Amino acid sequence: MEDSKRLEEGFGNGTKRATIANDQDKKVAETVHGNEEKSRTTLDLPEEQKEEKPLIKHKTKRVATLDAFRGLTIVLMILVDDAGEAYPRIDHSPWNGCTLADFVLPFFLFIVGVAVALALKRIPEVKSAIRKIILRTLKLLFWGILLQGGYSHAPYNLSYGVDMKHIRWCGILQRIALVYFVVALIEALTTKLRPTSLKSGHFSIFTAYKWQWIGGFVAFVIYMVTTFSLFVPDWSFVVYKDDNAERYTVKCGMRGHLGPACNAVGYVDRQVWGINHLYAEPVWARLRACTFSSPGSGPFREDAPSWCRAPFEPEGLLSSVSAIVTGTIGIHYGHVLIHYKGHAERLKQWVLMGVSLLIVACVLHFTDAIPINKQLYSFSYVCFTAGAAAVVFSGLYILIDVWGLRTPFLFLEWIGMNAMLVFVMAAQGIFAAFVNGWYFKNPDNNLVKWIQQHVFIDVWKSERLGTLLYVIFAEITFWAVVSGILHKLGIYWKL
Template identity: 80%
Template sequence: MADPGKMEEGLAHEENMEKKGDKLVEQQQQLQEQQQPLVKQKTKRVATLDAFRGLTIVLMILVDDAGGSYARIDHSPWNGCTLADFVMPFFLFIVGVAIALALKKIPKIKDAIKKICLRTLKLLFWGVLLQGGYSHAPNDLVYGVDMKLIRWCGILQRIALVYFIVAVIETLTTKRRPTVLEPGYSSIFTAYRWQWLGGFVAFVIYMTTTYSLYVPDWSFVVSTDSETTQYTVKCGMRGHLGPACNAVGYVDREVWGINHLYMYPVWQRLKACTHSSPSSGQIREDAPSWCRAPFEPEGLLSSILAILSGTIGIHYGHVLIHFKGHSERLKQWVSMALGLLIVAIILHFTDAIPINKQLYSFSYVCFTAGAAGIVFSAFYILIDVWGWRTPFLFLEWIGMNAMLIYVLGAQGILPAFVNGWYYKSTNNTLVFWIQKHVFNNVWHSERLGTLLYVIFAEITFYGVLSGILHKFGIYWKL
């Protein structure tokens, strides 16, 4: 018969061995979990933001391709604001909102900075490639640019600058962010005071330079096949906000060189420059010399103030993060939007600071940011509050693939590809045939036909294309 004491010792020994085995298994599991790569969780997309981004892309295609037929929706020749003038600040507003959501949690600041720098470089590369003069899409089937005339600034370059500054400030101040806001309407502003400080610095730099920088006389050369003519613009002043002698243009001429600026500024549609105003037309013989000069609408000084557009956008993103109720969010958004609109209207109609896209004036920033806030709030009500998501799905799809549609549609790369397959003549392509026979001839109007072609052929096509790509999970992300 076995000794009961030894049996108890044996059982105790087995229990100890089992416990040690369990601990060993747990340690191995923990070690395996540590060694496994962290799987990046898919972030939930904000349908309102995607729809707003899609709308902005649609507006860009509309004004770029139909603006020549309808001058009232094309860029304002100087002071004032048209439909086309909302596109750029809407993009910057959206960039700000997206930064707040994307950088809500930053595990490693150094890695985040690297990603921001890489994305900025990608934007700069595509900006120079698409708008630097290398691409002549969609009508001219040629490519290449004289480096003496390359355009350094553009839409994506401005977005890159704003994105870099706003994202870096957001990243470096991550440890100063509050988890819970203090009571009060202004708590969201004080909690993110460093972001607003960055916007204020941009404002001070712009205003100080614009109104205090001395602009001397300047000259430029216009070359044709038959002759070369030099023109001189008389300035010698400070604080001028007209086309000829503003500090915005002077800074770009000094930094980039006059040959690297946009060669067809919209001020050529002013009455002083053409009898066809507000449409494009031949420059008058008695037009001032500056009518023939280049000017950069996405220049350096104006892009500095554009940082403020991104700052306002990131504020809307912060509100979305910290306020959970619909009414609380809308109260913050709408009140700020209305305040910005009121400031802009007062500045413009008192002639203190006219609304001007070419100069990217402070009143223009306020007016367009206020409009962006209203549109964003309207989308939020329709999609998130009322649940009307289906009617705006095509905008969401375009917004999810905004970069791809921008390149294919707004920059004319896809039409250029189609135009490359012509029959006998470069004007005899599928694109021209559809526009002429399906739209212009049917409606007996080139203007109306162009508008309908852009809406029902181009925009509809890109909406369907975006939907198909979304179905297969294909996106172009920088």
């Protein structure tokens, strides 16, 4: 009886399943038929009615502030590089302190961190992401050595080539490459530890990305311990001039020194790279101890210390380790952008941290504990420039993404979208060198110098003002227009 009952229940269930299956088949058939009818109806519609119901594609909203901030940094670089000689106050500080030029590289590193957080927000395959990170790092190193290693003599010297005994291994792109490699690698390797949502509490975003902060803290400890504990002995160097070689000796024998002569940052670079591979014209030569023309460039004083003539690498190894902290702060701002969707919450996080960093920097600097110093990339300099980047970034975000005042800043966006192109062609003078190659009778009689002299300097009867206006209109404005045209054509140069 039980078997019969089960058999009956089985038949009953089978009948029920068959009925459901038939109903589902019927629905599928109706759906397919309906879709076919819908497709035929759509195809039969006039063109005007077809355009009334376009296919909706969901795209991630691009934060325009990112491109504008990157563009602003490029503009600042062109301004201080090409007008800094006319206005030394905006050029790099000879030693302690911070000028307009000293914000450029930290701003680059800050936005690299923000971009890394957004680019690696979703990683389908970690190994593939790591390969891309390594490849991009190598590309940055290649272009850095090519442009700043001494091979290129742009824009005014039309020769090229470098003696490998004196090639410069460090530079702006090399430092960006190192910082990018470290912060991007940590971001990629910790992808499985990444939270989908944050817990409540102001510090939840810090604990959620603790490995990024641990990486930044390790870099901070390495820099601080090395800077204040490494013993710096006496050292010497040779100055070559008109086939004559003169040797100078710098007396040190100390540790923890933060002056030009005996700091650990310079000592590490001399040991790692060799003194002949360092930057030959450091900005400390504009100090009052070296020249009466300070803060501008000028002949050395007769009583100038020997180190005034020495090479020093402003983008060296130990200082680049400190720069990793700037990239870490930038990647934190990217994480805030990802997890906080409201403008008020984002700005609260950004501004509070930015102001805090500025306060810490000012306390360290004005108490003489750790002076703000770009050449050493001191911790106070990290805090001050990262805090300034945070405030500027927040201000642009309010103007562009919150208030919608995008039009006045479009030229910055265009430059920011083609930052690498403008950096190489404008900031590194490659385009100007190309134009200078077409001269009349002698290399000094070229179009670039003619425009600068006759269109700007002679008209305004001032070399300083004429140089500034030339940089603004013949360089920055020109490249803004070029970048805008390239943007309209969808042409971008990215590594």
